[in-house]
Amino acid sequence: xxxxxxxxxxxxxxxxxxxxxxxxxxxxxxxxxxxxxxxxxxxxxxxxxxxxxxxxxxxxxxxxxxxxxxxxxxxxxxxxxxxxxxxxxxxxxxxxxxxxxxxxxxxxxxxxxxxxxxxxxxxxxxxxxxxxxxxxxxxxxxxxxxxxxxxxxxxxxxxxxxxxxxxxxxxxxxxxxxxxxxxxxxxxxxxxxxxxxxxxxxxxxxxxxxxxxxxxxxxxxxxxxxxxxxxxxxxxxxxxxxxxxxxxxxxxxxxxxxxxxxxxxxxxxxxxxxxxxxxxxxxxxxxxxxxxxxxxxxxxxxxxxxxxxxxxxxxxxxxxxxxxxxxxxxxxxxxxxxxxxxxxxxxxxxxxxxxxxxxxxxxxxxxxxxxxxxxxxxxxxxxxxxxxxxxxxxxxxxxxxxxxxxxxxxxxxxxxxxxxxxxxxxxxxxxxxxxxxxxxxxxxxxxxxxxxxxxxxxxxxxxxxxxxxxxxxxxxxxxxxxxxxxxxxxxxxxxxxxxxxxxxxxxxxxxxxxxxxxxxxxxxxxxxxxxxxxxxxxxxxxxxxxxxxxxxxxxxxxxxxxxxxxxxxxxxxxxxxxxxxxxxxxxxxxxxxxxxxxxxxxxxxxxxxxxxxxxxxxxxxx
Numbered sequence: 291x292x293x294x295x296x297x298x299x300x301x302x303x304x305x306x307x308x309x310x311x312x313x314x315x316x317x318x319x320x321x322x323x324x325x326x327x328x329x330x331x332x333x334x335x336x337x338x339x340x341x342x343x344x345x346x347x348x349x350x351x352x353x354x355x356x357x358x359x360x361x362x363x364x365x366x367x368x369x370x371x372x373x374x375x376x377x378x379x380x381x382x383x384x385x386x387x388x389x390x391x392x393x394x395x396x397x398x399x400x401x402x403x404x405x406x407x408x409x410x411x412x413x414x415x416x417x418x419x420x421x422x423x424x425x426x427x428x429x430x431x432x433x434x435x436x437x438x439x440x441x442x443x444x445x446x447x448x449x450x451x452x453x454x455x456x457x458x459x460x461x462x463x464x465x466x467x468x469x470x471x472x473x474x475x476x477x478x479x480x481x482x483x484x485x486x487x488x489x490x491x492x493x494x495x496x497x498x499x500x501x502x503x504x505x506x507x508x509x510x511x512x513x514x515x516x517x518x519x520x521x522x523x524x525x526x527x528x529x530x531x532x533x534x535x536x537x538x539x540x541x542x543x544x545x546x547x548x549x550x551x552x553x554x555x556x557x558x559x560x561x562x563x564x565x566x567x568x569x570x571x572x573x574x575x576x577x578x579x580x581x582x583x584x585x586x587x588x589x590x591x592x593x594x595x596x597x598x599x600x601x602x603x604x605x606x607x608x609x610x611x612x613x614x615x616x617x618x619x620x621x622x623x624x625x626x627x628x629x630x631x632x633x634x635x636x637x638x639x640x641x642x643x644x645x646x647x648x649x650x651x652x653x654x655x656x657x658x659x660x661x662x663x664x665x666x667x668x669x670x671x672x673x674x675x676x677x678x679x680x681x682x683x684x685x686x687x688x689x690x691x692x693x694x695x696x697x698x699x700x701x702x703x704x705x706x707x708x709x710x711x712x713x714x715x716x717x718x719x720x721x722x723x724x725x726x727x728x729x730x731x732x733x734x735x736x737x738x739x740x741x742x743x744x745x746x747x748x749x750x751x752x753x754x755x756x757x758x759x760x761x762x763x764x765x766x767x768x769x770x771x772x773x774x775x776x777x778x779x780x781x782x783x784x785x786x787x788x789x790x791x792x793x794x795x796x797x798x799x800x801x802x803x804x805x806x807x808x809x810x811x812x813x814x815x816x817x818x819x820x821x822x823x824x825x826x827x828x829x830x831x832x833x834x835x836x837x838x839x840x841x842x843x844x845x846x847x848x849x850x851x852x853x854x855x856x857x858x859x860x861x862x863x864x865x866x867x868x869x870x871x872x873x874x875x876x877x878x879x880x881x882x883x884x885x886x887x888x889x890x891x892x893x894x895x896x897x898x899x900x901x902x903x904x905x906x907x908x909x910x911x912x
Contacts, residue, residue, distance in 0.1 A: 332360045336415040337367065337390075337406045346426035346507075347463035348397040348455070350404070352380065354417060356390050357408045364388050365410045372402055383407075399427040399457055427455035429464045429507070432532045434543040436520065443478065443525055443550045443580050449486065449518035449543070451502065451509040451532055460507040468509075469499040474530040474542055478523035479581030487519040523580040525549045552576040552584035552630070555593075555654045557665035559642070560635070566601065566672050566702050570642045571634035572609070572665075574654060576627060583630040591632075592622040597652045597664055598644050602703030605645035612639035647671040647704035672700030674709040674752065677776050679787035682756075686766055688723065688794045689840045693756040694731060694764035694787075696747060696776055705752040713754070714744035719774040719786055723767035725800070725841030726814050732763040769793045769842035794838030796847060799898050799906040802877060804832035806910075816841055819908040830884040830910055834868055834898050836876035844876040853900045855882040861894040861910070870900070886910060 334357065341353040350371075357365045366386040369376050371394060378395035381387040386409055394404075402424065406417040437448035453464035467489065473496055475484040485493035486500050491513070494500040502509040502517055511518050522528050522545065529542035560571040576587035590612065598607035598619055608616040612626040614637075625632045625639040634640035644650060644667060651664035682693035698709035712734065720729035720741055729741040736759075739745040747754040747761055756762045766772065766789065773786035800816050807830070809823035821830055834853050836844045847870065855866035865882040884896050893911040 334360055334365075334408060334410050334413040334415045337408045337417045339404060339406055339417050339420040342404050342420040342422040344397070344422045344424045345463060346459070347461045348395060348399070348424055348426070348428035349378065349463070350394040350397050350402065350422045350424065351391070352394065352404060352406070352420075353391045354406045357410075357415065359410045360413070361411070363410060365408050367409070368407055369394070370405050370407070371397070376404075396428055397422075397424050399424050399455065426459045426461060427457065429453040429461040429537055430456050431458075432470075432534075432537060432539045433458075433541065434530060434532060434539055436530075436543055436545065439544065440546050440548065441522065442548050443523050443578055443582055444482075444521060445550075446515075447520040447522070447545070448511045449509075449520050449530075450511075451504075451518060453504060453507045453537070462506045464507045465504050467501050467503050468534055469501055470532040470534050471499055472496045472520075472530060472532050475522045475528040475545075476524050478525075479577075480523075480579070482523035482580045484520070484522045484524070484528070486521075487516050489517045491516040493521070522547050523582075525582040549582040549584050549586070549630075550578035550580065552587040552659055553579045554659060555656075555661045556663070557652060557654060557661055559652070559665050559667050562666070563668050563670060564644065565670050566645050566647050566700055566704050567605070567643060570644070570667065572632075572640040572642050572652075573634065574625060574627075574632040574640055576630045576659065585629045587630045588627050590624050590626055591656050593625050593654045593656050594622055595619045595642075595652060595654050598650045598667075599646050601645035601647075602699070603645075603701070605702045607642070607644045607646070609643075610634070610639055610641040612637065616643070642667075644669045645702040645704075647700075647702075669704075671704035671706050671708075671752075672702065674698035674706035674781055675701045677715070677778065677781045677783045678703070678785070679774055679776055679783055681764075681787060681789060684788070685790050685792055686764075687792050688767050688769050688838055688842050689727065689765060690794065691732075691759070691763050691765050694762045694774075695756065696749075696754040696762060698749065698752045698781065707751040709752045710749050712746055712748050713778050715747050715754070715776050715778055716744050717741045717764075717774060717776050720766050720772045721768045723769075723840035723842060724837070725767075725816050727767035727840040729766045729768075730764065732760050734761045736760045766791045767840040767842075769838075793842040793844055794840070796836045796844035796876060796903065797839045798837050798841075798904040799853065799900055800835050800837045800841055801832045801898070801906050801908060802835045803881070804830065804908065806830050809912075815908075817904070817906055821908060821910045824886050824910045824912055826886055826890070826912065827888045828886045828910070828912075830896065830908060831881050832908070833878045833881040834870070834906065835878070836870055836900070836903055846873050847876050848872055851876070851900050851903075853878065853898050855884075855896065855898045857884055857896045858894045860887050860892055861885060861896075863896070868898075884908075884910060886912065 337354045339354045343351045368386040369380040375382045376394040378393045380392035408415045433452045435450045453461045477483045483495040488501045489503045528545045531539035531542045556575045558573045564570040576584040600606045606618045611624040617623040632638040649668045653661035653664045678697045680695045686692045698706040733746045734748040775783045775786045806821045807828045808825040812820035850872045851870040853868045862885045868878040896908040899905040
C-alpha cells in the first residue's frame, strides 16, 4: 500500500509538471525522491499591459496589472521596448521592481512594442505586447525668431525660442525654466557685450547661462523686458544661436545690425608730437554710443574745437575748415563728413595747428555730440628766436640783488629747450645811479659784470636761472622806471623787462647843485667833490640831500634832520646849520656858502654832517 502511495505521488507530480509546462509559467524539480505528500497544481499569471500612452517629447507612459504570487513573497517586473532596455523610470532586467507603472523617455519618433515580464522566485511570466506610436520626439533643437531682422545697435529684439524634435515638431512638454547659452554676436568696439534678458529681467552676456521660462515648448517675452529680450551693440551681421546641453540651433537667427545715432566724436592726430605751429592732420569719426562708426553722419557739420590754449605769445590754436580757412579754437568750423568720417588729408577740414608747447587734450563738439575721450597731443617747442627776461620782483630796491632769469623762446613764446650750455648775454637798458654806480649781473662763475659787457650764463633746457647767487643775480642802482633788454648777438628781447626801482634806505648825505665862483669842479661831485683853482676869496655854494647807498634821494624821513657844515681852519662857512624836512624829498631848502681865504694858497675840507648818515665832503684848493 505504501509503495502504491509513492507510485501515485510520482504520477501526480508528473502530471503537475505537464500542466505547468503547458500553462503560463514554468517550474521544475531538479531531482527525484520518494515519500508521501499532498500536492496541488498552480501557475504564475502573466501581467496585462493596460496602457502604453505616448506623449510629445519622446515619452511613453506604461501601466500594467499586478500579478498575485503563487506563494509567499512579492512579484517584481521589468519592461522591454522593442526587445531592448527602456529608459526613464521603467524597470529593466538588471533591476526589476514591484512598480506597475512607469514612464519611458528618450523614445524615438515611430511605433514601438512594449512587453512586461513578471518574476516570482524562479518563475517568469510574459505579458502580451502593446504598441505605442510616438509622433513628437524629445527636444533636439531650438528655432529662434526675432521681432526684427534689422535692429539698430542697442535696440531690443524680442526673441521667440521654440524647442523642437528631429522632425521639427514643437516639443510641447519642454516646459519650465531652462538654462540656455547664447552665441553668435560679438562685443561692440566700445566693449558692449551682446545680452539676452533672463526670466527675471537681468541682462545676461552671451556665453553665460541664461534662465528662460518655456511654456508648451516655447519661450516668449514677458513684461516687455524679460525672458528673451536680445540686445546687440556691434554693427554688422550676427547669427544668433542658443544651446542647452546637446540641444542646439541648426539654423541661427540672422540679424543685420545698423549703427545707432551719432553721439560722440573720436579724434586721431596724424602726429602725436607735432612741433609748435606745424600742421597736424586730424581724422574725425562720428560714432554711436557703442563705438560703431555712424555711417549715416555725412555732409557738412559745424564743429567747435577746444582743449588747446594760446601760446605765451598769444598765438591761438586753429583748425582748417573744409574750405581751407584757419578757424580759431572755440569758433564753429565747417567739416565735411563722408560715411561718418572726416579726413583732413582729403580736404574735409580738420588740419590743426597748435602753438603752445606741452601736452594738450583736444576735443570737438557739435550740439550734444562730444568727444568723451580727448586726443592727447604733445607739442614740442620750435628753435630759439628770441630772449625773454623775468625777475623775482618788478620793484627791486636800488643796490639790492634780485634774481634775473633769461629764457630762450621760439617764435610763439615757448621755451626753446634746445638752447643750452654757456651763452654770452649782454644786458642793457638800466642806467648808473646818481653816484655813478652801474647796474650789474653776476655771471655763471660768480663774477660781477656791468651792463653793456658780455656775461657768461649757463642755460639748461632754454633757461638761465639764478643758482647760489650766480648766473643772473642782478643789481640795479638808479631809482625809477627802467626797461632791461638782453642779446646774445643774434637773439634779442623784443619786449624789454619793465621794472620800477625803489630808493633804498636813507644812508648818506650828498652835495646837490654845487656851484664854485671860479676854478674847476671834479666829477663826480656828489658824496665827495674836488674844486681846484678856486682862487682867493672864492666861494662854493651847495644844498644837501639825504640819499640811499648809491645816491638816490630819500624822502619822507619822518622827522626833520639838522645838517651842520664845517670847514678846516682858514675858510668860513655861512648858512649852517641846514634843515632837511620830515616829509617830501629829503633835501635842504637852503644852501651853505664856503668862502676861501683872501690871500695865499689853501686846501680846505668842507664837511656836511647829520646824525645817522654818512657825511658829505668837498675839497677846495688853490
